[in-house]
């Protein structure tokens with residue numbers, strides 16, 4: 134075996150084995166060491182094995198232990214060992230997943246993963262999909278398909294003629310839409326600010342009673358999983374309204390879409406399948422390595438029209454799906470392989486259990502913090518917990534003390550005028566012990582106590 138690969142595997146294994154015992158943030162010393170990177174480009178070739186050891190010595194200690202079980206800042210997930218291993222193997226294959234012809238193997242794995250995903254998430258059979266880098270890009274794909282469809286109905290070919298002189302599109306979003314959705318709207322020429330914002334309720338859900346009358350070319354952007362509270366927009370009612378008006382309904386479900394994979398949580402996503410397009414991440418709650426997101430579009434033609442490299446109106450070949458007809462990229466790694474491996478290994482039950490386990494952990498955090506007299510700001514319906522430790526300054530101080538302690542990592546958020554600590558539980562690796570140790574650290578930080586053991 135190539136000593137480089139066996140060494141990399143050994144170092145990676147050692148790294149992962151060491152995570153439970155180390156503080157979650159990198160030490161100041163490890164970050165300080167990174168100044169050694171400020172070196173000139175070597176003139177001569179270096180020994181590859183020495184380069185790998187250098188990378189490990191300098192890089193591994195400077196990581197946040199987000200692959201472990203006690204990182205709760207942002208919804209980011211970890212990597213299931215099987216997905217990481219599949220990622221390595223697929224990287225060794227070095228296939229360009231752009232076309233079906235030269236690389237039928239990875240195209241077939243991606244197609245199979247797509248079929249499983251539609252089944253798992255309860256999306257309409259025949260929905261088209263794209264394996265992209267993350268939910269930002271997935272939102273972009275869904276909105277590009279939407280832009281195509283609503284303008285085509287108005288007699289305008291946006292791919293050929295662009296937006297100059299096109300009929301205006303009304304874009305409706307919730308007041309608490311994710312910031313990246315606005316970025317995608319900006320990139321597509323739909324405008325970050327040129328949107329109608331619908332007020333949200335006390336959990337951050339779009340208020341169906343405040344939806345304006347919809348007419349003309351319209352894209353209605355809904356959210357499954359508010360990044361602060363985990364709350365879902367009332368999808369069924371809003372999808373109905375969108376459909377009646379002939380609007381295109383897009384759902385950003387970067388992490389929340391996975392609730393649809395759980396019988397216990399599916400009710401949150403009721404009405405989901407009535408939408409026209411959906412964006413989600415696999416690198417968050419499915420726990421595959423970065424970077425991995427998914428776009429789903431009910432009308433295959435609209436996604437192909439927006440993304441196809443060649444003519445937008447080529448017939449769809451059911452037997453030979455060329456991935457690059459659906460994605461912004463041409464050349465691309467076969468990220469669907471990691472997803473296939475995760476789904477094959479977990480099965481329907483395993484995915485549901487992983488999602489439900491994270492939600493159980495979130496409830497335990499909320500209960501433990503509440504029992505100690507701290508204020509939980511949101512209804513903990515999913516995996517997100519917002520907690521306040523008194524006035525904003527006290528909350529900030531507590532978070533700083535917690536980060537200093539290093540047992541776990543949480544960040545600060547501003548939500549509906551409140552300063553809060555945000556706890557996101559989305560890693561397969563988080564155990565009951567991780568939650569208890571982290572909860573104890575939070576309570577210590579709030580009480581102004583130092584770590585004892």
Ligand SMILES: *Cc1c(COP(=O)(O)O)cnc(C)c1O
Nearest residue numbers: 267268269270311313360387414
């Ligand atoms: C994380 C997130 C995004 C952006 O996803 P990336 O994978 O970081 O591109 C979009 N919307 C929501 C609701 C998110 O949680």
